[in-house]
Amino acid sequence: MNKKQILISGVFLWVFAVIGTTFVAVTEDTTRTKIADNERLVLLRNLNALLPAEKLDNDIVNDTTTAPASNLLGTENDTIVYLARLQGKPVAAIFNSIAPNGYSGKIYLLVGVYADGSVAGVRVVKHSETPGLGDAIDTQKTDWVFSFNKQSLDSPTPSKWLVKKDGGDFDQFTGATITPRAVVLAVKNTLLYYQQNADSIFQ
Amino acid sequence: MNKEITQNGLWTNNVALVQLLGLCPLLAVTSTTINGVGLGLATMVTLILSNTLVSLIRGFVRNEVRLPVFVLIIACVVTVIELLMQAFFYDLFLVLGIFIPLIVTNCAIIGRAEGFASRNPVGASALDGFMMGLGFLAVLALLGAMREVIGSGTLLANADLMFGESAKAFTITFNKDYSGFLLAILPPGAFFGLAILIAVKNALELKAKGKAAVVGVSLKAEPA
Numbered sequence: 001m002n003k004k005q006i007l008i009s010g011v012f013l014w015v016f017a018v019i020g021t022t023f024v025a026v027t028e029d030t031t032r033t034k035i036a037d038n039e040r041l042v043l044l045r046n047l048n049a050l051l052p053a054e055k056l057d058n059d060i061v062n063d064t065t066t067a068p069a070s071n072l073l074g075t076e077n078d079t080i081v082y083l084a085r086l087q088g089k090p091v092a093a094i095f096n097s098i099a100p101n102g103y104s105g106k107i108y109l110l111v112g113v114y115a116d117g118s119v120a121g122v123r124v125v126k127h128s129e130t131p132g133l134g135d136a137i138d139t140q141k142t143d144w145v146f147s148f149n150k151q152s153l154d155s156p157t158p159s160k161w162l163v164k165k166d167g168g169d170f171d172q173f174t175g176a177t178i179t180p181r182a183v184v185l186a187v188k189n190t191l192l193y194y195q196q197n198a199d200s201i202f203q
Numbered sequence: 204m205n206k207e208i209t210q211n212g213l214w215t216n217n218v219a220l221v222q223l224l225g226l227c228p229l230l231a232v233t234s235t236t237i238n239g240v241g242l243g244l245a246t247m248v249t250l251i252l253s254n255t256l257v258s259l260i261r262g263f264v265r266n267e268v269r270l271p272v273f274v275l276i277i278a279c280v281v282t283v284i285e286l287l288m289q290a291f292f293y294d295l296f297l298v299l300g301i302f303i304p305l306i307v308t309n310c311a312i313i314g315r316a317e318g319f320a321s322r323n324p325v326g327a328s329a330l331d332g333f334m335m336g337l338g339f340l341a342v343l344a345l346l347g348a349m350r351e352v353i354g355s356g357t358l359l360a361n362a363d364l365m366f367g368e369s370a371k372a373f374t375i376t377f378n379k380d381y382s383g384f385l386l387a388i389l390p391p392g393a394f395f396g397l398a399i400l401i402a403v404k405n406a407l408e409l410k411a412k413g414k415a416a417v418v419g420v421s422l423k424a425e426p427a
Contacts, residue, residue: 027282042293042297
C-alpha cells in the first residue's frame with residue numbers, strides 16, 4: 001500500500017469520526033436539559049422521602065453546603081450536604097454518608113438529621129450487598145431502615161447504637177449481621193458528625 | 204431469503220443460545236424479566252441501527268479501515284441510545300445504566316456488522332438486525348422470567364420502570380410468603396438457567412430431526 005492509499009484511508013476514517021461525533025454531540029445537546037431535569041427529580045424524590053415536602057420551604061436541591069472528607073461520614077472527598085429550612089430556620093441537613101465496611105464494599109447512604117440531632121430518615125442509595133440477605137437494607141425489600149427514624153444519640157445512648165447481637169438496640173437480619181452493623185455505625189457516625197459541626201453547617 | 208434470516212436470528216443461529224455471544228450483560232441483568240427486556244430492547248435497537256448504517260456504507264468503505272469504522276458507528280449508536288434512555292426512561296437507566304455502554308462490546312453486534320451487513324443490502328441487513336436482536340431479547344426475557352419466578356416468586360416486578368406508573372399492576376406475585384430462592388438470583392442461577400435453555404433448544408432440535416434416540420451417543424461438543 002502506497003502513501004496515497006494510506007492517506008485516503010486516514011481521511012475516510014476522519015470523515016466518519018467527524019460525522020459520528022457530530023451526531024453524538026447534537027443528541028447530547030438536545031437531551032441535556034431533559035437529563036438534568038431527570039437527575040434533579042430523582043434527587044428531589046430521594047430527599048422528599050426522607051423529609052416530607054411540607055416541612056421545608058426552601059429549594060433544597062440548590063441550598064447546599066459541602067462537608068470535607070471525614071472519617072465520621074466515611075468519605076474520602078468533599079460531599080454535598082442538603083439543607084432544609086422553613087421560613088429561614090434550619091429544619092434538617094441531609095448527608096451523603098458512606099458505610100465503608102459493608103459485606104461487599106461500600107454502602108452509600110442518604111442520612112437526614114433534624115436540627116435537634118435526631119434522625120429524619122435513612123435511605124440506601126447504592127450497595128452491592130448479597131441479594132436476599134444483606135439487601136434487606138433496601139426499602140424495596142424490607143422496612144428495616146425505618147427503624148432509625150426519630151432515633152438520636154440521646155435515645156438510644158451512643159453505647160446502644162449497635163445491632164442486638166452486639167448488645168445494642170437495632171435488629172440484625174437472619175443470616176446477615178455485617179451489613180446492618182455497617183449501616184448502624186454509619187448512621188451513628190453521621191449523627192456524631194452533625195453534633196460536632198452543627199453550627200457551621202447552617203451558615 | 205427473508206424467511207431464512209428470520210429463522211437464523213430467532214432459532215438456528217440465535218445470538219445467545221447458539222453463538223453464545225454477549226453473555227456478560229445477558230448473565231448480569233437477567234435477575235428480573237423487566238431488566239432483561241430493557242437490555243434486550245436496547246441491544247435490538249443497536250443491532251438494527253448498526254446493521255442498517257454498516258450496510259449503507261458497505262459499497263465505499265475502504266477495506267483497511269472497515270473495522271474501525273464499524274466500531275465507530277456502533278459506539279456512536281450506543282452513546283445516542285444511552286443519552287435517549289437517560290432522557291426518556293431515566294428510572295430504567297438507573298437500573299441498567301452500567302450495562303448500556305457495555306453493549307458496544309457485545310461481540311454479536313460487530314459480528315453481524317462484519318458477517319452480514321457488510322455484504323448484504325440494506326433491507327436484509329435491517330431485518331437481520333431486528334431478528335438477531337429479537338432472538339437475543341427473547342432469551343433475555345425468558346431467562347429473566349425463569350430467574351424471577353424461581354428466585355423471588357414474582358413476575359414483571361418493577362414494570363413501572365419501563366412502562367410508567369400504571370404498569371405497577373402488571374406485577375404478578377405468586378405467593379406473598381415466598382422467601383425466595385437465592386441461588387436463582389445470584390450469578391450461578393444465570394448460568395444454570397442459560398444451560399437449561401440451551402439444553403431444551405438442543406433437545407427440541409434433536410427431536411425434530413428424529414434423532415432423540417441417539418442423544419447419549421452424540422454428546423460431542425463442537426465449536427460455534
